[in-house]
Amino acid sequence: MNGTVALSAADLQQVTPATGIFTLIALLIALPLAGAAILLLGGRRTNRWGPYLGVLTVTGSAVLAIVMLVKLMSLPTGSRSIGQNLYQWVFAGSFKVNFAFQLDQLSIVFVLLITIVGTLIHIYSLGYMAHDVDRRKFFGYLNLFVAAMLILVLAGNYLLLYVGWEGVGLASYLLIGFWQYKPAAAAAAKKAFVINRVGDVGLSLAIMVMFVTFGTVNYSDVFGSASHASQGTLTAIGLLLLLAACGKSAQFPLQSWLLDAMEGPTPVSALIHAATMVTAGVYLIVRSNAIFDRAPWAAGMVIAIGIITMFMGAIIGSAKDDIKKSLAGSTMSQIGYMITAAGLGPIGYVFAIFHLLTHGVFKAGLFLGAGSVMHGMKDNVNMRMYGALRKVMVVTFITFGACYLSIIGIPPFSGFWSKDDIIHAAFERGTLIGVAGVLVAGITGFYMTRMVAMTFFGKARWEDDAHPHESPKVMTIPLVILGVGAVVLGMALLFWGNIKTWLEPVTGLTEAPTVIPDWAIMTISLACVLVGAAIAFVMYARRSVPTTAPRGSWLTRAAREELYGNEVNNTLVVRPSYYASRVLNWFDARAIDGFVNGLGGFTGAAGTRLRRMQTGFARSYALSMVGGAVLVILALVLVRL
Amino acid sequence: MNAAVQAGNVGETLVFWICAFFSVLGALGLIVSRKAVHSALWMALVMINLAILFVANSAPFLGMAQIVVYTGAVMMLFLFVLMMVGVDSSDSLIETIKGQRVAGILLGIGMGLLLVFGLGSALTNSTSVGLDAANGVDKGNVQGIAHLIFTDYLIPFEVTSALLITAALGAMVLAHRERWIPRLTQMQLSRARFAGSGHPGNLPNPGIYARHNAVDTPALLPDGSTTDLSIPGPLVARGGIRPVDHAEVDEVAAITDGGQS
Amino acid sequence: MNPVNYVILSAVLFSIGAIGVLVRRNAIIVFMSVELMLNAANLAFVAFARINGILSGQVIAFFVMVVAAAEVVVGLAIIVQIFRTRRSVSIDEPNLLKH
Structure with missing residues (x-):
């Protein structure tokens, strides 16, 4: 157990003002934002060329990001943190926030992931959404998402990060509910939005606590003065940030929205709910490493949440017959890995990001592959209706297979390197955490093999009117690129890109000896994966798969019900608030309305009686006037007496 | 000064009581007359008496103005309007609003009593300064x-x-009152008269006979024949035309001829 | 001769006028009753002018006369107009205020 908390490297790295190409940081965001504005405000007249414009803007951002990466690599290690202040955004008393961006080693890898995977998914969508009437709107939303996500990762302070955070939440809501005529999609969108709100409350509270404690929300200032804050405050901030991360990254206990979010179009699931947005929680924790390093209790909570979610996601993914929901369970589980790694501290941050990047690529590939399969199977998502597709969808099968080998961690595919590193780091911290990682790796092997076996192997169990076919080039080319990425990205980042030293200035990196030797850990985890894969292969490829799901064990049934996450939510939150609302409603109807209505009724009744005095006869009015005059005179006389 | 006031006292007291009696009488008459014209006349009586009282109160200008403006102009206006709306428009004295009359009279009397009592008690011991001094400043x-x-x-x-x-x-x-259609000129009127199929000129007068010149007798035309055109329409409709005895016509003709020849 | 008598006479005339306004329905008679009340007030003004020895009371009475003349002109025009449209000068007739 490594108890030393090194002074975080982020404290040492100074933010230098932007010059040259880096003055275009805002352009990275502005391009997709302009695309979104044109597509969404331009209306129907942009229908024809709108989708292509959407692809172009993101491609432009991607090219710009690559140029910036090259430029950033040419800079000396210590000066790779670039800050650009656009203007003073908030100015209220002592509270000053700049509309400032910060591009550093951490941001740039996210920017590259978002823009490159985003570009591929945009291109893929050209084919996938070709026949959708609202194509233009879809691309507008996607561009909006990319812009918001870039704001999130490029922000130079927490308040701007919050803007991006909410922006991606909005885009996610819009895209999950893109087919809003489907009640399930509309409900899923609302659910995602509401549950994300819970996390957002955590983030906003964290920002407020930061302001109260440090008087600023700038990254550099907050991290620089983090050591002066009390342990309790840092723990509070850490836990609030963790709550935010749980909401956005679908971690226990706010995990239930992610599976429903699969109601959205598949490219959305690939981009938002696998590759980028759901990893924002990991980014938040890694970015706030200076706080978590000094709040061990909060970091411990991060690990606990990560491990719980890791298992939950894997178990759910093993039981779902819906290919997208199974992948969503897998996403939860993989993000659980990242969160765990992020909770490990300086020994894990780098690997969390490393796994995030490789996962972003191969999970996007998996989702797009699933989308390709669905495209060929008339949008059927039930894996029990698939089977033997490897012969008819060759490209999809090969790319899906590459991504599959990557996610279960077979060397030398990229998932192997990143996951292996996380398991290593986990063993460095504690054997139990490492064992959990190895076990989940085994389950990953099981459920991914199950998915591949049910989809591509075995006998064909297609519906009668299904005519599976390979998808058009516009969809397969992104698949191929992502498949290649799934093969080489891990090695490229590790050996050529040297990700560990690249990220070290931001996240810090310490290594500690483990009880078990490295080769043993690698062997054990590989063995676990292979055992899981073999079981699944025997169960789902060798034996025939029934087209209707068997009842299964209690664990299978629970996993199908998403481990009763929705029921827990219903019992703990929905029903109490329902009854509380009923009580309040009763109170409102009886007490408050009773009073208000009573007042109104009294006025009305009084008016009804007084109305009779209004006869319309001028003489009656004159009579009352004279009566009044008599009273006045009487008063005068009485006063005089 | 004191003597003058004393001297004026007797005459003024007499004038006051006479005028007070007539003005109250006129006021009561005003409000109890059924016909508006009678009310207007009672009103005129009140006004004249008040004018006299004004003069007695050393306000000769107001007294004259009262007679000229009120009894002259305003009352004339009232009478004109009465003429326009109908002199006989007498109103029924049956009260339609329940309790209005009783309440009105009681309130009126109550107000009168309160005013009289209040003013009386307030002013009983006051002395009159008189306007001789004020009038004297500008010599009138x-x-x-x-x-x-x-x-x-x-x-x-x-x-x-x-x-x-x-x-x-x-x-x-x-x-x-706004005119809805343009006024017709004399030419247009005469055109209209001759354009129709009616009788453009005067219809013959009712018949003239020694014994019958009633409207129901057909008129005698200059050539000795008779015409039904002189009979008013309603009588024609009722069939009330008196038959003409031509023997009498001839007899009359014979007498006149004989007389002349 | 106590000038208070004039004031009391004016109060009596004023009350009679008020009764006329309240009791009569013919708009013209009601109008005349109003005039009677105004004249009663004038009498009071004149009497008070004499009691106080100031001419201002008479001037005010003069103004009252002018205003009353103007009021009569407009009021009678209104009565004529009402008569034209409704063929009646009863003030109970136009109880349109109610609706």
Whole structure:
């Protein structure tokens, strides 16, 4: 157990003002934002060329990001943190926030992931959404998402990060509910939005606590003065940030929205709910490493949440017959890995990001592959209706297979390197955490093999009117690129890109000896994966798969019900608030309305009686006037007496 | 001074009581007359008596103005309007609003009693300064009032002139009736008369006979024949035309011829 | 001769006028009753002018006369107009205020 908390490297790295190409940081965001504005405000007249414009803007951002990466690599290690202040955004008393961006080693890898995977998914969508009437709107939303996500990762302070955070939440809501005529999609969108709100409350509270404690929300200032804050405050901030991360990254206990979010179009699931947005929680924790390093209790909570979610996601993914929901369970589980790694501290941050990047690529590939399969199977998502597709969808099968080998961690595919590193780091911290990682790796092997076996192997169990076919080039080319990425990205980042030293200035990196030797850990985890894969292969490829799901064990049934996450939510939150609302409603109807209505009724009744005095006869009015005059005179006389 | 007041006392007291009696009588008559014309006449009586009282109160100018403006102009206006709406428009004295009459009379009497009691008790011991001094400043009542009107009360005076003009215009606007169709010229009227199939000139007068010149007798035309055109329409409709005895016509003709020849 | 008598006479006339306004329905008679009340007030003004020895009371009475003349002109025009449209001068007739 490594108890030393090194002074975080982020404290040492100074933010230098932007010059040259880096003055275009805002352009990275502005391009997709302009695309979104044109597509969404331009209306129907942009229908024809709108989708292509959407692809172009993101491609432009991607090219710009690559140029910036090259430029950033040419800079000396210590000066790779670039800050650009656009203007003073908030100015209220002592509270000053700049509309400032910060591009550093951490941001740039996210920017590259978002823009490159985003570009591929945009291109893929050209084919996938070709026949959708609202194509233009879809691309507008996607561009909006990319812009918001870039704001999130490029922000130079927490308040701007919050803007991006909410922006991606909005885009996610819009895209999950893109087919809003489907009640399930509309409900899923609302659910995602509401549950994300819970996390957002955590983030906003964290920002407020930061302001109260440090008087600023700038990254550099907050991290620089983090050591002066009390342990309790840092723990509070850490836990609030963790709550935010749980909401956005679908971690226990706010995990239930992610599976429903699969109601959205598949490219959305690939981009938002696998590759980028759901990893924002990991980014938040890694970015706030200076706080978590000094709040061990909060970091411990991060690990606990990560491990719980890791298992939950894997178990759910093993039981779902819906290919997208199974992948969503897998996403939860993989993000659980990242969160765990992020909770490990300086020994894990780098690997969390490393796994995030490789996962972003191969999970996007998996989702797009699933989308390709669905495209060929008339949008059927039930894996029990698939089977033997490897012969008819060759490209999809090969790319899906590459991504599959990557996610279960077979060397030398990229998932192997990143996951292996996380398991290593986990063993460095504690054997139990490492064992959990190895076990989940085994389950990953099981459920991914199950998915591949049910989809591509075995006998064909297609519906009668299904005519599976390979998808058009516009969809397969992104698949191929992502498949290649799934093969080489891990090695490229590790050996050529040297990700560990690249990220070290931001996240810090310490290594500690483990009880078990490295080769043993690698062997054990590989063995676990292979055992899981073999079981699944025997169960789902060798034996025939029934087209209707068997009842299964209690664990299978629970996993199908998403481990009763929705029921827990219903019992703990929905029903109490329902009854509380009923009580309040009763109170409102009886007490408050009773009073208000009573007042109104009294006025009305009084008016009804007084109305009779209004006869319309001028003489009656004159009579009352004279009566009044008599009273006045009487008063005068009485006063005089 | 004191002697003068004493001397004026007897005459003034007499004038007061006579005029007070007639004005109260007139006021009561005003409110109890069924016909509006009678009310107007009672009103005129009240006004004249009040004018006398004004003069007795050393306000000769107001007394004259009262007679000229009220009994002259305002009452004439009332009578004109009465003529327009019908002199006989007498109103039924049956009260339609329940309790209005009783309440009105009681309130009126109550107010009167309160005023009389209050004013009386307030003013019983007051003495009258008299206006001799005030009138003497400008050597006369009219001069005194004129002096006040054109100095202290100049602006109210000018405002009342504006008020009068506005009232005159307002009355004109209110009483004005818009003509819906253009007025017909004499030519148009005569054209209209001759264009129709009716009788353009005068119809013959009712028949003239020695014994019958009633309207139901057909008229005798110059050539000795008779015509039914002189009979009013309703009589024709009822079949009430008196038959003509031609023997009598001939007899008359014979007499006149004989007389002339 | 106590000038208070004039004031009391004016109060009596004023009350009679008020009764006329309240009791009669013919708009013209009601109008005349109003005039009677105004004249009663004038009498009071004149009497008070004499009691106090100031001519202002008479000037005010003069103004009252002018205003009353203006009021009569407009009021009678209104009565004529009402008569034209409704063929009646009863003031109970136009109880349109109610609706």
